[in-house]
Amino acid sequence: MADVQELLKLSELVERSGLPEAEVKRHVRNFGEFFTTVKQGRTKFYDGTSVELLKRIHDLTEHGTTAPSIRGILRGCQSGSAEVADLGMCVSLPVVAPAEEKAADALTLGVLSDIGMLQASLRELQEEVALLRGQVRDHDQKIISHQQILKRVCHEVEDRKMDTLAEKLERQQQPFWKRFVPGDAQKKL
Numbered sequence: 001m002a003d004v005q006e007l008l009k010l011s012e013l014v015e016r017s018g019l020p021e022a023e024v025k026r027h028v029r030n031f032g033e034f035f036t037t038v039k040q041g042r043t044k045f046y047d048g049t050s051v052e053l054l055k056r057i058h059d060l061t062e063h064g065t066t067a068p069s070i071r072g073i074l075r076g077c078q079s080g081s082a083e084v085a086d087l088g089m090c091v092s093l094p095v096v097a098p099a100e101e102k103a104a105d106a107l108t109l110g111v112l113s114d115i116g117m118l119q120a121s122l123r124e125l126q127e128e129v130a131l132l133r134g135q136v137r138d139h140d141q142k143i144i145s146h147q148q149i150l151k152r153v154c155h156e157v158e159d160r161k162m163d164t165l166a167e168k169l170e171r172q173q174q175p176f177w178k179r180f181v182p183g184d185a186q187k188k189l
Contacts, residue, residue, distance in 0.1 A: 005047055005048055006047075006048035007038055007045035007046065007047065007048070008045060008046050008047075008048065008050065008051070009043065009044075009045060009046075010024065010025070010028070010044070010046070013028075013046055013050055013051060013054060016051045017051050017054045017055055017058075019054060019055075019058055023058065024054060027054055027057045027058070028046075028054075030067060031053075031057055031067075031070065031071065031074065034053060034074045035047070035050050035053065036049070036050070053074075056074075057070060057074075060073065060112070063112035063113065063115075063116060064112070064115070064116045064119060065112060065115070
């Protein structure tokens with residue numbers, strides 16, 4: 001005869017996992033594809049391994065792992081990947097001794113801690129990039145302002161050159177004696 005697996009209601013999952021009901025419901029809703037369920041009438045029953053799965057999901061979320069990353073970890077466990085199983089990320093590890101499981105969990109938590117630190121560093125770098133972009137925009141505005149001032153100064157210099165050249169041409173058209181005699185003296189003559 002086949003072994004009859006233990007089936008649990010949602011309330012029993014909450015009780016056995018020790019997690020708040022809202023969190024259990026959220027995990028079941030977000031990661032439902034990883035839970036083995038049996039529906040009898042309007043009641044949904046969960047496989048006995050669901051308690052351990054909930055605890056793993058809770059641990060991963062507590063360490064800042066994103067939902068897509070958790071899905072990747074759980075998919076790796078479903079495919080039976082030896083590498084993932086060695087890290088202790090899978091829900092059911094029947095062939096792993098308790099001491100090895102604790103070491104694997106410690107390794108997993110260390111990796112998650114490293115990921116958390118990397119995420120924090122990434123956020124800091126993103127903030128720094130945003131700050132630098134703001135500074136670049138400010139410098140661009142200053143450059144544009146300086147270019148406008150420079151154009152204005154160039155136009156003023158050109159205008160003064162033209163005025164000076166016009167005065168020179170006007171002087172050259174006057175008889176030479178008027179150039180040496182000031183304007184008031186010319187009136188007297």
